Amino acid sequence: MKRILVTGALGQIGTELVDLLRKTYGISNVIATDIRESKNAREKGPFELLDVTDEKSFALIAKRHNVDTMIHLASILSANAEKNPLSAWNINMSGLWNALEVSREMNLQFFTPSSIGAFGQLAPKENTPQVTIQRPITIYGINKVAGELLCDYYFMRYGLDTRGIRFPGLISYVTPPGGGTTDYAVEIYHEAINSKKYISYIRKGTYLDMMYMPDALHAIIELMETNPENLVHRNAYNISAFSAAPENFAESIRQHIPDFTLDYNVDPVRQKVAESWPNHLDCTAAKEEWGFKANYDLEKVTEDMLKNISREER
Numbered sequence: 001m002k003r004i005l006v007t008g009a010l011g012q013i014g015t016e017l018v019d020l021l022r023k024t025y026g027i028s029n030v031i032a033t034d035i036r037e038s039k040n041a042r043e044k045g046p047f048e049l050l051d052v053t054d055e056k057s058f059a060l061i062a063k064r065h066n067v068d069t070m071i072h073l074a075s076i077l078s079a080n081a082e083k084n085p086l087s088a089w090n091i092n093m094s095g096l097w098n099a100l101e102v103s104r105e106m107n108l109q110f111f112t113p114s115s116i117g118a119f120g121q122l123a124p125k126e127n128t129p130q131v132t133i134q135r136p137i138t139i140y141g142i143n144k145v146a147g148e149l150l151c152d153y154y155f156m157r158y159g160l161d162t163r164g165i166r167f168p169g170l171i172s173y174v175t176p177p178g179g180g181t182t183d184y185a186v187e188i189y190h191e192a193i194n195s196k197k198y199i200s201y202i203r204k205g206t207y208l209d210m211m212y213m214p215d216a217l218h219a220i221i222e223l224m225e226t227n228p229e230n231l232v233h234r235n236a237y238n239i240s241a242f243s244a245a246p247e248n249f250a251e252s253i254r255q256h257i258p259d260f261t262l263d264y265n266v267d268p269v270r271q272k273v274a275e276s277w278p279n280h281l282d283c284t285a286a287k288e289e290w291g292f293k294a295n296y297d298l299e300k301v302t303e304d305m306l307k308n309i310s311r312e313e314r
């Protein structure tokens with residue numbers, strides 16, 4: 001049985017991942033950590049306050065709980081990182097470095113997410129290959145490329161079992177994303193239920209890879225459970241469920257809310273970031289090496305998001 005430490009456990013991925021890990025591996029085997037505390041965090045299972053830039057506390061907590069696996073999620077997302085690049089660099093890179101060092105000392109299995117943000121304008125936009133040029137124009141993307149390389153380095157130099165996924169925009173009704181370029185793909189559903197209209201900060205015709213949270217969570221567990229001998233690319237695998245532009249979300253929502261309207265008020269900063277990212281990733285390596293498969297297409301996401309948001313917000 002694994003004993004897993006999760007950083008950034010109260011974030012968009014962490015909240016739901018911790019629940020699923022606890023169902024899979026047992027409540028007491030999953031140690032949730034975050035820089036802040038939520039009301040019921042400690043009632044649900046082991047929880048520790050942890051600032052990932054504090055190397056000593058990081059090591060103490062990991063040792064005290066005798067973990068064998070690290071899932072390092074704490075990071076600043078793309079749009080927020082652009083507002084304060086220096087602080088994003090510090091949190092994203094020092095946090096990752098500390099997570100890797102603790103994992104090296106304790107010989108932990110290691111996972112950290114990368115992103116479609118790790119590519120840039122020079123990478124092919126359609127069927128973006130697993131291995132291609134990566135010249136991101138955002139500090140977040142630069143962090144992600146450096147992070148992928150650092151994880152490769154720990155694997156090659158120390159034999160640490162590092163694994164990663166390049167996540168697309170993640171859609172969920174449970175915890176809001178907070179500070180990403182793809183946040184509109186979550187906001188649009190809340191606004192559809194609350195006001196039947198949405199004003200998109202991303203321009204019509206801007207395609208990005210997307211995925212529903214349950215597919216993302218299963219992907220993490222499947223990758224971590226895969227026999228290491230099958231893994232060639234490790235840090236980090238392209239995955240995607242579908243590629244969509246804002247108007248595709250609107251069309252899909254109109255199947256359920258016919259008078260839903262979509263307008264645009266483009267934010268030049270986030271638009272520039274979105275335009276520098278791929279339209280659609282090639283996911284062959286993830287499929288071949290660990291059997292990646294997504295179950296939710298845009299229509300299934302829309303149905304589930306609208307059903308759950310209207311249940312919770314009414």
Ligand code: AKB
Nearest residue numbers: 077078115180181182
């Ligand atoms: C963001 O928009 O920053 C994230 C991501 C795609 O990495 N959702």
